[in-house]
Amino acid sequence: MAKKDENLEYTCPFCFSSIDLKKIHYECTNPACTKMFLRSLSEKDKLKYSCGKDDEEIDIENTIFLGKDPLGEDPITTKHHIVRNSSGICDICNRSAYKRLCPVCHNPIPQGAEDEGSTVFVVLGPKGVGKSHYIAVLINQLKNSFSPEFGATMSPATDRTTLKYRGVYYKRLFEEGRKLQPTLSYEDSKESREPMIYYLRFLEGDAPKVYTLAFFDTAGEDLDSTSKMMGLNLNSFISRASGIVFLVDPLQIPYINTRIHMDNKPSTGPNVADMLANISNIIRTNNKIKIRNQIKIPLAVVLTKSDVLMKSPENEEEAKILFGLNSSLNIEREYGKYDEANFEQISVEIEEYMRRAVSNDFIQTIKEFEQYCYFAVSSLGSNPVGSVLARGISPMRVEDPFIWLLNCDNFGGMTK
Ligand SMILES: Nc1nc2c(ncn2[C@@H]2O[C@H](COP(=O)(O)OP(=O)(O)OP(=O)(O)O)[C@@H](O)[C@H]2O)c(=O)[nH]1
Numbered sequence: 384m385a386k387k388d389e390n391l392e393y394t395c396p397f398c399f400s401s402i403d404l405k406k407i408h409y410e411c412t413n414p415a416c417t418k419m420f421l422r423s424l425s426e427k428d429k430l431k432y433s434c435g436k437d438d439e440e441i442d443i444e445n446t447i448f449l450g451k452d453p454l455g456e457d458p459i460t461t462k463h464h465i466v467r468n469s470s471g472i473c474d475i476c477n478r479s480a481y482k483r484l485c486p487v488c489h490n491p492i493p494q495g496a497e498d499e500g501s502t503v504f505v506v507l508g509p510k511g512v513g514k515s516h517y518i519a520v521l522i523n524q525l526k527n528s529f530s531p532e533f534g535a536t537m538s539p540a541t542d543r544t545t546l547k548y549r550g551v552y553y554k555r556l557f558e559e560g561r562k563l564q565p566t567l568s569y570e571d572s573k574e575s576r577e578p579m580i581y582y583l584r585f586l587e588g589d590a591p592k593v594y595t596l597a598f599f600d601t602a603g604e605d606l607d608s609t610s611k612m613m614g615l616n617l618n619s620f621i622s623r624a625s626g627i628v629f630l631v632d633p634l635q636i637p638y639i640n641t642r643i644h645m646d647n648k649p650s651t652g653p654n655v656a657d658m659l660a661n662i663s664n665i666i667r668t669n670n671k672i673k674i675r676n677q678i679k680i681p682l683a684v685v686l687t688k689s690d691v692l693m694k695s696p697e698n699e700e701e702a703k704i705l706f707g708l709n710s711s712l713n714i715e716r717e718y719g720k721y722d723e724a725n726f727e728q729i730s731v732e733i734e735e736y737m738r739r740a741v742s743n744d745f746i747q748t749i750k751e752f753e754q755y756c757y758f759a760v761s762s763l764g765s766n767p768v769g770s771v772l773a774r775g776i777s778p779m780r781v782e783d784p785f786i787w788l789l790n791c792d793n794f795g796g797m798t799k
Pocket residue numbers: 508509510511512513514515516517562563564565566567601602603604687688689690691760761762763764765766767
């Protein structure tokens with residue numbers, strides 16, 4: 384029975400479909416059901432569901448979601464019979480099935496979806512700005528430093544998240560000490576479309592909370608234009624995000640790029656004000672927000688690669704774009720609590736910095752968002768030379784935007 388005030392609309396963090404929690408699928412964990420299901424099929428249906436083994440059925444929806452052909456060579460199969468009706472009763476053994484699945488992609492719907500929903504964090508920014516390194520380091524920080532600090536635990540939602548994080552990010556970066564590769568376009572990598580999903584549980588305090596966090600790593604080239612984003616269907620997940628992290632690479636900003644002295648300086652990048660304006664237009668169109676109203680999705684504007692801005696200046700021109708010893712970035716946030724004053728101080732400083740270095744237009748576009756805050760982070764802690772991270776990884780303030788987002792109005796804060 385639906386409780387009053389329960390939220391029955393749920394955005395699946397895997398496929399971003401908006402689903403009605405009364406119309407979902409289930410997985411029956413009774414090992415005999417798949418065998419019995421396969422035996423009960425007509426010859427015609429056998430072609431659809433049988434992969435040749437007598438204890439594995441083809442998961443058509445999940446196969447399509449992963450961009451494969453259910454009738455092809457290597458469809459996704461499962462040993463747990465899929466119940467394609469919303470009663471929650473297995474059509475084979477007639478017992479209750481408890482494992483809930485998104486009817487579109489057959490990924491799990493966590494317990495508490497009605498109450499907490501899911502928190503989809505979308506990390507956006509031009510090519511080479513540092514999105515993939517940021518996500519890779521953030522997840523590691525959330526597990527190993529944020530969670531003990533705030534009394535939380537973080538666990539992957541599916542095996543595929545574990546495999547993807549390890550295979551694509553962790554192994555290369557933390558074990559082999561090598562930089563990550565540029566992310567492939569959404570179009571060329573259907574398998575990588577799936578975000579990495581974690582459950583973040585705050586179990587201490589008066590009201591335990593569970594967040595479903597989805598980290599979606601986009602390819603910068605897919606965000607070049609509004610039509611490209613629409614064509615790849617990226618508009619739906621951007622518009623349904625619970626929080627947007629918009630990254631700005633100081634080295635791609637012409638004003639900074641021409642003044643900084645460093646080895647292997649990258650070339651300047653596209654106009655970030657235009658990119659953010661495109662994003663805001665997409666959200667307005669998708670969510671039908673009038674131009675006089677502000678966008679409700681919280682926006683963290685994050686300067687990446689700050690390590691390059693923390694050195695001593697070689698001349699006056701360079702001094703204009705570096706953070707001096709008096710920068711608020713050097714003031715540590717208070718341990719174990721949401722240090723709003725510290726974030727506010729940094730936000731004011733970075734806003735002024737970006738007004739000077741990027742443009743006033745950029746600052747005005749950010750004001751289209753009702754809640755925003757500026758940050759500066761470094762995922763690696765130093766500028767890599769070549770593809771090897773000789774100086775290791777020592778992140779700076781990467782969790783700040785995340786702490787701020789979790790404490791925005793829409794989330795109700797962390798428990799502690
Ligand atoms: N100095 C410094 N450089 C960084 C840092 N993080 C990333 N970089 C550099 O920026 C490059 C691009 O970073 P990525 O994370 O691949 O950028 P991206 O935004 O994912 O790029 P696309 O996937 O192509 O859109 C890296 O290869 C590093 O050289 C950092 O914290 N500090």
